[in-house]
Amino acid sequence: MKSKRIAAILLSGALSISMLAGCGNDGEKENSGQEQSGSGEETSRQSEEPSESTEESEGAGESEESQESQEAPADADPMERITQGRYFYGYNAGGDLDMSYFFHFYEEQPVLGKVFYAGFAINQIYFHGTYEVTEEPYEYACWPSREERASAAEDAEAPAGTAPYTITFYDFDGNELDKCGFDGENVYNDMVNITGVGGEDAIYRYDDPEGENKDVYDGEVGYAVVDIEGVDDATCQLRLWHTGRYQDLVDMEIEGTWTMEQGADATTYTLTPDDDTDTGAVVVVNNDGTAAYTPDGGDAVEMKQAGASMTSSFAGDGPEVSGAVTSVVLEMYSDGTAKVNISAFGTVMPLDEGTWEAENEYTFKFSLGTAGELTSELGEEGLPTVHYVQAGSQVGDLDVVLTYVMPEAE
Structure with a gap:
């Protein structure tokens, strides 16, 4: 069996926001979070054609069930068929634990292009991006x-x-991540960079998204295509997920579906609520990041990109993952918060967070949840540096020197 290092980035993307006040509404309301965020429920079933038995490696336990694989639509061109179902691989890992792995390929959309989602290990390891079939x-x-x-x-x-x-x-960002094979019925996943423990070097078979594995597919973790908040009230929030779903907290909690139309200077999103008694809206997101939310029959609300703005950062190279150098960034925000992220193959994973303060022009102090108390020092290049150490992260032990990134001149 060919040797490979797993490059999967383990992300926890569940979003939970509660007791948010609406714009122009003094009352408080409760938000249960992103509907499409994925709970990691272990509800997958087998759709693999061969009968499987106990495997001692990779944690497998009892015998796997045998089921017939789904047939893809016979009249569909393979180039179109790829978007008409899911491509699934699963096995029993012992007892009641059924492991699931799948690909979801979306039809091409304006702005986004052809989006893919890869959910591995019951949606606990996942990837978002775009794809092309040739x-x-x-x-x-x-x-x-x-x-x-x-x-x-x-x-x-x-x-x-x-x-x-x-x-x-x-x-x-358009950077190539990996390649695999496809024959119209199966996806042949022997990739190094898009994989998950237990689902590597396997044949993923066509599956009906409304069939026995529907609960697995409903757990798909959303990528925020749009994430904006009110200019005058940060509790007025709107998130549009790549799944075609949205969560509207501008005035009251509304969920539904969205469509988009791309223009030269802006992209217009039309929001249609699930409940026809709720209010829809039109959202215009300008290329400069500003936005306006206009509810049906109501006045426009000025919006901006969500979250505090990043004022400065420290960055450096992390460990290699599958031959690629990772990037570690310590971000400093205008509200005094700090975040440490690591990125590889276009996927960003949070490592640590806390607060920061400036002692003087050259010295910054950080209080981080995992790394603890850190203070910058002047490096050889005349720039402040931070020595960041974290044992047992998702990509192994980290021991890196991060250098201050000079802001670009406007």
């Missing part, structure tokens, strides 16, 4: 079942084959 052969090495993987020698290569199509994955 008629280029792809040579893959994937196991058709975990039973065959378990019975093979540890150094045995996965069975090889050639798929007629190649799926190329990108982050939202």
Whole structure:
């Protein structure tokens, strides 16, 4: 079996906001959070064609159930078929724990393009970005079942084959992440950078999104396409997820679906609530980041990008993950808060957070939840530096020197 380092970024994306006051409304109301954020419920079922049995490696336990794989629409062109279902791989990891892994490919949309979601390990490891399908052969090495993987020698290569199509994955900045094979019925995932423990080097089979694994697919973790708040009241918030769902907390809590239309200087989003007694809205997001929210029959509310603005930062290279150098950034915000993030392959993972204050022009003090109390020192390049150490992070032990990033001149 080919050796690889897992590059999956473990994210916890569940959003919980409560007791937010609405604009122009002195009352308080409760928000249960992002409907599409994914709870990580262990409710997946098997849709793999082969019958599977106990595997001693990777934590597998009891025998896996055998079920027939779903048939993709027979009249669909493979280039279109990829968006008409989900591509699923699953197994029983022992007892009542059914592990699930799947890809969801969206139809092309304005602004966003062709978005993909990869949810692994019951949506506890996930990736967002864009993709492209091309008629280029792809040579893959994937196991058709975990039973065959378990019975093979540890150094045995996965069975090889050639798929007629190649799926190329990108982050939202357009950087290529990885590639895998596709034949219209199956996704051959032998990727290094888009994978999850237990779901690597496997064949992901077409599955009906309304079928037995619907609960797994409903747990898809949303990527915030739009995240804005009121200029005069930060509790007035609006989030639009890549799933086509939105959460409106501008006046009262409303959930529904959205569509978009791209213009030269702005993108217009039309919000349609689930409940026809709720109020819809039109949101215009300008290219400069400003926005206006206009409820049906109401007055416009001036909006801006959510959260305090970042005033300055420290940055440095983190450890290598699958041959790529990660980036560690200590961000300092206008409200005195600080965050430490690590990024790789276009995915950002939070590492630490706390507060900061400036002692003088060259010295900054940080109080972070994991790293503790840190104070910057003047580095060799004449810029402040921070020595950041964290043991046992999701990408291993961190011991990096972060250098102050000079703000760009306006």
